[in-house]
Amino acid sequence: MSQAGRTNHVDPGVPDCTRLQGAGDERLVSIVVPCRNEREHIDAFLDSATAQQLPAGWRMEILVADGESDDGTGERIQARAALDARLVPVANPGRIVSTGLNACLARARGAVIVRMDVHTQFAPDYVAQCIAALQRTSADNVGGAWVARGEGAMGQAIAAAFQSRWVVGGALSRDVAYEGEADTVYLGCWPRQTFARVGGFDETLVRNQDDEHNLRLRLTGGRVWQSALIRSWYRPRDALGHLFRQQVQYGYWRPFVMKKHGQPGSVRQLVPAVFVAALVVTAMLAWAWPWPFVGLIAVYATYVLGVSGGAAWPSTAARAGGPASWGKIQRFVSLAPRVFLAVAAYHLGYGLGTWRGLFDLARGRRLSGALAKLTR
Template structure:
């Protein structure tokens, strides 16, 4: 057994009882108050206190003014500048200003249970891991948002990822958001600022390669609000897929083999289309097989969500997940092979 990368005594003592909550933010005027309410309402264990650092990426919709006003009302909140305007630069800016012995990452579009941070601290102490977190549980808004959340949570859509299993407790490849002893960042560094997406997966992969351990706890509860339209979902998944080859180039491996499946499907689909003028059999077989899969996966997702009214939307939602991610992966791979820098289109956030 190796010694945990961030091994630290988490017993509150003078000078070591501060936990830092960090969150990147840009143009979230409609969500920032609900986020601050959820974060500042955390009920900490005895002996602990917290600070909340929000890294604002030069918001121009009134978000910064609202954050500044909240910071005046509550000294626990500090607003940090993020001139890089993307998630990774925001996280690193907040890390540089963090004073806590433990760092907990939060997300503006997530609602947190009142004991979220307390359970993170308990999981760190219980597991001795270098990063702990809870399952990635989605709660959609509106008809399309609920369908997107149902597909997001279904193992037949996302490939059985443990991060979507709300009941799982144990070792994991990655967790939603994360909570680390601050010493972990001194050992393996912060987040890769070359990555607009997948910076969390890359950081967890880097941690595991360095011998670190990641732990998922079902007691750490939060609820993520996904995109609420097909176009926004496709754009999000395209970006996630686009940045995957950049992570693979850095480490020589994907975070997980299941992340390659959408790209393989898109390649097979493209091959079938190219062969169709001479041989329609492969394309017909592929489309028929995928149609059967969509029907079965839609039934499974609707049943799990206990909402049969989603059935009409789920096939399109599931296809958007797979086609967006797969097509994005191939575009990213092309740019990696041609050694091209990512264009502005792939560097913009899609919320």
């Protein structure tokens, strides 16, 4: 986990993390977890986190930053912490993910920092594989693929769209078999010196703070590594309205990251905004000259239908198994229409959010109220 040859560069827009410059406890891993209003899920998550199988000689502390929950989450964390000294409740008056992560970092004592998420199921050796990947690669951040497992009919459709390479622009972060350098990874695991060098998470960002941190890390000469051995399963939204609002927020905060660094984390992140702009221009032109643009509209529809079918079939095959069968075809026919709606929500939500973010930046960054708050 050597940092030789790296120059310290703490971004002036984020909290100073130079206190993490020391080696920390060499056999202690600090797990950092931001949350808010997770009463229904916090116990299952803590059961999973405390059951992690660590390498021989390693210990862990689990720092949970509660964003002033009003559903009893904070009280439940305190109750669990009274029974397990490894659990450390942390106050997060800022309420959002970035402030929660930084609050945990300020208390972290370990040589290794691992981020976890309440809505994610982790393999029993998740933390052990993170530590092994750091030792094997000497990277500045390591993580696994971002894999979704939906619940219910719509949740499964949203997960199928989430995993489609066509929906996410071929992002390596969705490829469970990929091993190598990447532009970002799901959640993350860092040697503590990474934060001393590049700083903590940008507290002006409600969303995309992880992508921005990885971009900042890479711009200062750091490496991000994705390992196929680091396994977890994310539970996505299970309703179209929730998904659409989430994607609007993700898209909204993208221009703020671009403004800060003068570039996006990846070109694929601009595609939804271009797609929405093309739809608007096509609709305006079709109003005056309808027939020449009927074919173009048909192309758009065919694209979305094709992407939806391509996303639905692998999910159907994975669940049904075996060669093509009538049952598999029935499942595909049932899943595909919902995937179509999910694909539309991903593209339109992210694209519309990006344009709204650009609009607010042009007005002098007067943040839209609902988009400046974290939603689940």
